[in-house]
Amino acid sequence: MNRKFNTLSTVTALFAGLATVHGVPATAEAAPSEAAVSALDVSPEILSAMRRDLRLSEAQLSRRLAFEAKAPALEQGLRAELGASFGGAWLNEEGTQLIVGVTDEASAERVRRAGAEPRRVARSQAQLDRVMAELNANARNATPSIHYWHVDLPTNSVVVHAEDSGMSKLRNEAFVAASSGAKDGTIRMVASTEAPRLAYDVRGGDPYYFSNARCSIGFSVNGGFVTAGHCGGAGTATTGFNGVALGTIRASTFPTNDWGWVATNGSWTPQPWVYSYNNANVTVAGSQEAGVGASICRSGYTTGWRCGTLLAKNITVNYSNGPVYGMSHTNACANGGDSGGSVISGNQAQGVTSGIAGGCDSSNPQTFFQPINPILSTYGLTLRTGGGSTGGNSFVSRLNGKCIDVPNSNFSDGVQVQMWDCNGTNAQKFIFDGRKLRIADKCLDVAGASTANGTPIQIANCNTNPAQDFTLSGAGDLVSYLANKCVDIVDHNPNSGAKLIIFECRGTANQKWDYR
Structure with missing residues (x-):
């Protein structure tokens, strides 16, 4: 289980593994069954509305949700690795591939190795953001005929939506002309007939x-x-x-x-x-x-x-x-x-x-x-999540129906968590804010801030270390931000007392969780 990464960089290796596990590109995957779609931890009402409004088949819906859950971590890693050559990232029309803008070929190769699709662009995201900031600084001079403006990543431009007739057009062009982006073609004017x-x-x-x-x-x-x-x-x-x-x-x-x-x-x-x-x-x-x-x-x-x-x-x-x-x-x-x-x-x-x-x-x-x-x-507000109980909720494994548990309710720093029959005690009640999992006065933690497969999941004093940051995807994966790996029941052990670790995300039942 202990394998070392030896690709171009650790970050690239981590994300390349992610793309491989989850079958990018989607055309290489077998179509998931209807049962696979229903297994996703997404409300049936949302699934129904997505089928209707996005006109998705069951297979397309399953692929899209599975990839969307992983895309933010992939984007975050590539943004950090590419630095000044990063030209933004966006999903393809099917929502099953991450496209990354790059300003040079060396960066394009890094993107390919990470499992994303590179797109050569003339401007970095930093350049686009600077033009956006210039327009924002001049916003008070925008007339009502200018409706909105934003960075448009797929076209590598800053788009200004405004009326396109008469004196309004002249005033709108004057507003845009005050920005450096008007001189080098960064800004595009798009006709807009409906004011927000x-x-x-x-x-x-x-x-x-x-x-x-x-x-x-x-x-x-x-x-x-x-x-x-x-x-x-x-x-x-x-x-x-x-x-x-x-x-x-x-x-x-x-x-x-x-x-x-x-x-x-x-x-x-x-x-x-x-x-x-x-x-x-x-x-x-x-x-x-x-x-x-x-x-x-x-x-x-x-x-x-x-x-x-x-x-x-x-x-x-x-x-x-x-x-x-x-x-x-x-x-x-x-x-x-x-x-x-x-x-x-x-x-x-x-x-x-x-x-x-x-x-x-x-x-x-x-x-x-x-x-x-x-x-x-x-x-300074805290979002209400999970089942709404003020005492917290349980993380239930789809492998065995058991709950993540603090052994013997021992809330000492460094105690490795385990699986146990769900019993509603405080040893199984987590408050999850979408980032941290708090239990008693401790937080769920990747031991030693390690990214290695097999690293224990423990409780520890809450801090700002990313070893305590997790996300629960729509597909039921509980993923460590630090390691980009899933919370995993060791050896698929279905019994009470089985320990928890981090391991490469494989989509298996011992890595699937419901928070309720």
Whole structure:
């Protein structure tokens, strides 16, 4: 089990192994069965909406979700390895291959070795980001006829969407001309006929009311929920769907950002669920940011579940009220009445709906959302995940139905965790925020911060070391960020007392987990 990597670099080797295990490219895989799709740890409601809106077969759906779960780690490693020659990364149309922009052939070869597809580009992502920053710095001079701008990775350009007629065209060209990107062809102007507008009368899971208006709950956090900032100012009282006092808007920012949060009162219990509009709830497992090209679904009172793909990140949207920075862009449609609602990829929270340019009746719907992680970071909030119990939830193995367990409830630093019959005790109750797994006053930890196959999984005092960072993929893989390897039951041992380690992700049952 102990093999050493001897390829170009450790990072490249790790990610090359990942691509091989998960069958990239997809054309080399056998079509998965319908049972394989149902085994993915993704809500049936999301799967159904993806089939409908993305027109995916069972095989395509399974491949897409499996690869999307791994793509962020692959992108992160290549970004670090390529440095200044990194030209951005995005998924192909099928969502089964990572395409990486590179500015030289040496970098292209590194990308190939890692199992991704290189694309030669003229500009690095750093160059594109600098042009984006110049436009942002001049945002106050953008007229309402300029609708939004963003880095478009597949075309290796910065795209400005604006009206393209009369005096508006001249003013828009003057705005762009102030940037260095106008001189070297980095900026592209694209005609846009629909200005972004805020979608007020909405709900994501459930509606809430304030000042004779209605918006939507985005995602539950400890003590309340997050929503769009334009949905009420700080200090505003709110009521729930049933007319009962809900709480008070604690903080709100708009424009510049479009985020806010509501502190709920004791009559309400925030749960880690998004309403599916099919008499069911989708459980939120974390907030891992999806990559450009990934599948996106959103929930709203007006249009229900709608799915599409993530088209771009870090967009500046020029609303009539003023610009909002750092937004994301999807073609999962929305209508008026969907503002503040939940945007999700698989079981990972992505953000809250902000505005639209062309709704669900449009042939080219555009929806803009505020990413979730900056909201949580700004206000010091913790996303509610798992089953919603304040004491935590259990990680259950798909191999044997047993739970990850701290032996004898011994919460000492360095105790290796094991498998045991699920019993609901504190020795099996983890609080997972999408990054760290906390139990009692400790965190799940890769011993010695090692990346080697067979390294024990233990509990240790919580710290900032990436050895304590994990992600739970839509396919049920519990993956160490540090090692890019899966939490694994040693030797497929189905018995109580079996120890846990990290090992190369193979998609086998001893590496599959449900958090519930």
